[in-house]
Amino acid sequence: MTLAIPDFTAIQEAHRRIRPLIHRTPVERCRTLDQLCDAEVYFKCENLQKVGAFKYRGATNAVQCLDEVTAARGVATHSSGNHAQALALAARTRGIPAYVVMPKNAPQVKVDAVAGYGATIIPCEPTLQAREETLAEVVADTGAYFVHPYDNPQVMAGQGTAAVELLEDAGALDVVITPVGGGGLLSGTAITVSALAPETRVLAAEPLGADDAARSLAAGELIPSVDPDTICDGLLTSLSPRTFTVIQRSVTAIITVSDDAVKRAMQLVMERMKLVVEPSAVVGLAALLEKRDQVPGRRIGVIFSGGNVDLGNLPWMGDQ
Amino acid sequence: MTLAIPDFTAIQEAHRRIRPLIHRTPVERCRTLDQLCDAEVYFKCENLQKVGAFKYRGATNAVQCLDEVTAARGVATHSSGNHAQALALAARTRGIPAYVVMPKNAPQVKVDAVAGYGATIIPCEPTLQAREETLAEVVADTGAYFVHPYDNPQVMAGQGTAAVELLEDAGALDVVITPVGGGGLLSGTAITVSALAPETRVLAAEPLGADDAARSLAAGELIPSVDPDTICDGLLTSLSPRTFTVIQRSVTAIITVSDDAVKRAMQLVMERMKLVVEPSAVVGLAALLEKRDQVPGRRIGVIFSGGNVDLGNLPWMGDQ
Numbered sequence: 001m002t003l004a005i006p007d008f009t010a011i012q013e014a015h016r017r018i019r020p021l022i023h024r025t026p027v028e029r030c031r032t033l034d035q036l037c038d039a040e041v042y043f044k045c046e047n048l049q050k051v052g053a054f055k056y057r058g059a060t061n062a063v064q065c066l067d068e069v070t071a072a073r074g075v076a077t078h079s080s081g082n083h084a085q086a087l088a089l090a091a092r093t094r095g096i097p098a099y100v101v102m103p104k105n106a107p108q109v110k111v112d113a114v115a116g117y118g119a120t121i122i123p124c125e126p127t128l129q130a131r132e133e134t135l136a137e138v139v140a141d142t143g144a145y146f147v148h149p150y151d152n153p154q155v156m157a158g159q160g161t162a163a164v165e166l167l168e169d170a171g172a173l174d175v176v177i178t179p180v181g182g183g184g185l186l187s188g189t190a191i192t193v194s195a196l197a198p199e200t201r202v203l204a205a206e207p208l209g210a211d212d213a214a215r216s217l218a219a220g221e222l223i224p225s226v227d228p229d230t231i232c233d234g235l236l237t238s239l240s241p242r243t244f245t246v247i248q249r250s251v252t253a254i255i256t257v258s259d260d261a262v263k264r265a266m267q268l269v270m271e272r273m274k275l276v277v278e279p280s281a282v283v284g285l286a287a288l289l290e291k292r293d294q295v296p297g298r299r300i301g302v303i304f305s306g307g308n309v310d311l312g313n314l315p316w317m318g319d320q
Numbered sequence: 321m322t323l324a325i326p327d328f329t330a331i332q333e334a335h336r337r338i339r340p341l342i343h344r345t346p347v348e349r350c351r352t353l354d355q356l357c358d359a360e361v362y363f364k365c366e367n368l369q370k371v372g373a374f375k376y377r378g379a380t381n382a383v384q385c386l387d388e389v390t391a392a393r394g395v396a397t398h399s400s401g402n403h404a405q406a407l408a409l410a411a412r413t414r415g416i417p418a419y420v421v422m423p424k425n426a427p428q429v430k431v432d433a434v435a436g437y438g439a440t441i442i443p444c445e446p447t448l449q450a451r452e453e454t455l456a457e458v459v460a461d462t463g464a465y466f467v468h469p470y471d472n473p474q475v476m477a478g479q480g481t482a483a484v485e486l487l488e489d490a491g492a493l494d495v496v497i498t499p500v501g502g503g504g505l506l507s508g509t510a511i512t513v514s515a516l517a518p519e520t521r522v523l524a525a526e527p528l529g530a531d532d533a534a535r536s537l538a539a540g541e542l543i544p545s546v547d548p549d550t551i552c553d554g555l556l557t558s559l560s561p562r563t564f565t566v567i568q569r570s571v572t573a574i575i576t577v578s579d580d581a582v583k584r585a586m587q588l589v590m591e592r593m594k595l596v597v598e599p600s601a602v603v604g605l606a607a608l609l610e611k612r613d614q615v616p617g618r619r620i621g622v623i624f625s626g627g628n629v630d631l632g633n634l635p636w637m638g639d640q
Binding site: 026276 | 594
């Protein structure tokens with residue numbers, strides 16, 4: 001069986017489709033960070049995207065692609081992260097129902113956020129098995145269309161639109177770095193960059209405590225994420241065969257970073273750029289700060305993936 | 321004796337002078353805040369200005385206005401706040417010395433920031449008298465030019481340039497709201513708005529625990545700030561006769577807000593806009609959230625004055 005994988009034309013179509021519905025997020029610079037990284041760094045600020053994360057691009061593209069009959073039955077997913085909020089708002093924007101399966105122990109603030117976008121929340125036991133079973137029941141009951149957070153060609157195509165804008169605004173780059181969790185953003189970015197700027201390398205960054213993508217790329221086979229342990233709560237998931245196929249084809253390297261480097265990067269962005277970012281968002285900057293020798297070139301694009309963080313519990317609190 | 325007060329021409333000249341040296345900060349919108357405020361709110365983001373505060377505008381204008389001979393002797397001030405950093409960087413940019421008198425108990429992070437911009441720091445006892453005496457000695461010893469944080473026509477003119485950009489980017493507004501501490505930003509804004517948009521009202525917002533400007537406006541005479549008590553550490557100072565003259569002439573009202581409203585506004589901006597702001601910066605938004613009935617009209621410009629906040633000690637930490 002061949003996996004459906006979007007090409008760059010699909011990303012261009014996605015961009016035309018979602019452009020009126022998303023924010024064109026800014027590309028920011030910071031002199032202090034340029035000095036610390038010994039580079040010219042162009043930060044694509046998807047923390048300023050709707051729902052505070054690039055996930056809104058992919059969810060919107062997937063929802064907008066549905067035919068009227070399918071759309072009318074609604075969309076469903078299981079997630080306690082940014083994809084849940086993204087799908088909920090994308091569905092509300094199209095005026096269709098969204099069903100989100102969330103573990104009972106999900107933080108109330110996340111449940112409230114998803115409910116605030118008008119989704120129906122279906123609580124389940126906090127195991128992957130329970131989540132998948134509950135989702136299957138919801139889909140069977142409602143006929144809703146399951147939008148996977150990354151293993152979906154329309155979602156991948158939507159995520160690839162951030163890099164289109166980054167290249168438009170920053171000009172020629174030596175490298176683009178994204179975070180990697182399930183690989184939706186990374187694979188979409190790789191397809192865009194390969195088409196628009198074949199000389200530009202695509203790298204990813206990943207926390208050491210969830211380094212399954214780096215190990216998969218090194219091993220040449222998909223190694224699932226088992227018991228990940230990192231403050232980067234958006235990067236805990238495993239690649240899918242679909243995203244891994246693209247990553248193997250077009251990604252030069254995946255750099256692993258310590259949670260300490262993530263913490264430092266996050267603090268620098270908030271102090272110096274005055275931007276709120278979540279830990280997962282800054283692994284690319286952390287790679288530049290911690291392992292600059294592994295990043296070739298001087299003109300570097302970094303995608304800040306999101307800004308949804310508990311401001312009452314920032315990772316450096318409790319430190320001396 | 322007549323006090324020198326800048327007119328709008330001085331602000332236009334200041335803008336031409338400093339434009340190449342400052343950031344043109346963005347004017348941002350936020351749908352959630354529009355809904356909460358029942359208004360269209362245009363946020364001028366001076367937290368994204370160099371050194372993280374509008375103070376860089378006034379300091380840069382004052383430093384750039386000096387003749388060569390005066391400039392060569394350097395500039396001096398006493399401050400532990402954003403003006404100290406602003407003057408230090410403005411001086412370094414012109415290539416002249418800066419002397420900053422700081423109380424011995426100033427937080428090390430602030431001392432480091434000022435030193436990081438290359439200023440010479442002169443520690444003094446933590447009383448206003450000691451600060452003024454030490455500054456007088458520094459000026460006598462070095463011949464440096466004293467740049468007051470607000471009671472200075474060039475500084476006031478520089479601060480008035482933020483409103484020029486706000487009106488250019490937001491279009492016609494019913495109201496512009498700024499914080500008020502010493503009155504530099506407020507008076508500069510009032511001069512700009514009176515000239516460019518005489519139908520637009522200028523309001524200020526002030527913490528209840530440092531409401532000397534509101535009381536001064538009500539009493540028709542300058543009432544100094546005594547023992548202020550608020551989390552808005554940038555708004556503790558008294559007006560000067562110079563800033564008060566402008567405020568009496570052109571400011572419609574000064575709205576007082578509770579520290580709780582400031583805290584809530586700050587949290588909303590960080591959570592929803594993903595922007596780091598300091599407590600003093602959001603008193604205008606707090607006024608809209610807490611006392612919307614005191615703000616006429618629907619199209620409202622709000623100046624976020626700065627983003628220099630201790631991220632290890634945000635005001636809601638320790639709350640339940």
